[in-house]
Amino acid sequence: MAALRPPALRHLLSHQTRVLRTTAWHQQRRWAQVHDVRFLATTQQPRHILEKYRQKLDEKARAEGHADIDSLKAAYSDKIKALRKETDAVTAPLDRARAGGPLTPPPSPGSEGHQPQPQQPQQPQHQATTTTTTTTTPPPQPPTPPKSPSSPSSSATGIKPLSAILNLPKVLPLPNTTLTNLWRQHHSTHPRSLCAVIPATTYQTMDTLARQHPHFVLPVPHPQQGAEIHFCQWTWDVETRSATVLFTQLAEYKVRGEFAVPHTTVTHYLDLVGGRRVVKHIGEGVEGKEGEQGQVQEEVEEEGVVLMQGMVVEDRGVKVEDAQWLVMCLQRFYGGWDGLGGQGGLERAEERRRLLEWFGKGDERFSVEKLLEQAERMG
Incomplete structure (x- = not known):
């Protein structure tokens, strides 16, 4: 009996170890959570972005005559609002997806009342030496209504011809x-x-x-x-x-x-x-080609x-x-x-042209004082 004790003891100890491991595995809890990376990326404070581009914003504000970045923001407030509206329109499908709604786009005005045709069941293909390829043609688009010839036309810029x-x-x-x-x-x-x-x-x-x-x-x-x-x-x-x-x-x-x-x-x-x-x-009272008096x-x-x-x-x-x-x-x-005023007029015209070129090229020789001087000469 003494010779059988060590194996029995080893068996008992190994059985208890397996029981403890199994119990610990069943009692283990995992506290990890899954987050939307896009949500975390967009909810961070943009302070580091402002600090990164602060120098460039200061330079742009001074170049446009603003005192600081806040006044530059106020000047571009309308443009910022317009961009935000466009961004909201783009992120609307993502919001619907998070809410569990459909992602189908709204129907266009030209497709109102048009019901989608049910898909035809595909015919089973039989084994043959030749194969046929079928293509599905999209439904025809409604024609664009022609412009009325009686209405005055205009270009995309709104200018009348x-x-x-x-x-x-x-x-x-x-x-x-x-x-x-x-x-x-x-x-x-x-x-x-x-x-x-x-x-x-x-x-x-x-x-x-x-x-x-x-x-x-x-x-x-x-x-x-x-x-x-x-x-x-x-x-x-x-x-x-x-x-x-x-x-x-x-x-x-x-x-x-x-x-x-x-x-x-x-x-x-x-x-x-x-x-x-x-x-x-060209004249009146002169005999014309047909011998009649008139114009x-x-x-x-x-x-x-x-x-x-x-x-x-x-x-x-x-x-x-x-x-x-x-x-x-x-x-x-x-x-x-330019030809008015003789030689003096030509010289003044050349000075005006130089001011125009200097302003277009950003030349330092252009000044408002010279511009006013030329305007006074014209007056």
């Missing part, structure tokens, strides 16, 4: 003098409208410089409160064959940037730039012109006279009417 303002087939044969009177009479009914008829050669010089330097500043002198600086910007619309200039107070443009609202908009129409054949009356008409080649029209927005702090001065300065600084 010249054909929506004048009857071009009737205007093309008119001489420039008659066309000028007609254009001015068309805009005489609105007290805040602007209009002009510019020779094509004069406008071509302006357009060449404008494409090189589409931004500039122009002063409006006020006898009692000094001069007010305005920011002008050129834009082109190929669809309507037009070039538009937007005038905005420089103070507002510094605060709102591209969201600044212009107080004056001027559009140049290039439909009549090319030369055209017009009919002119004699002759077709002559007429120089091309550019029709300009503009509008001054009410309650924007700018008078119509100020807008007319800005348009005149725009033409002179962009090379229009």
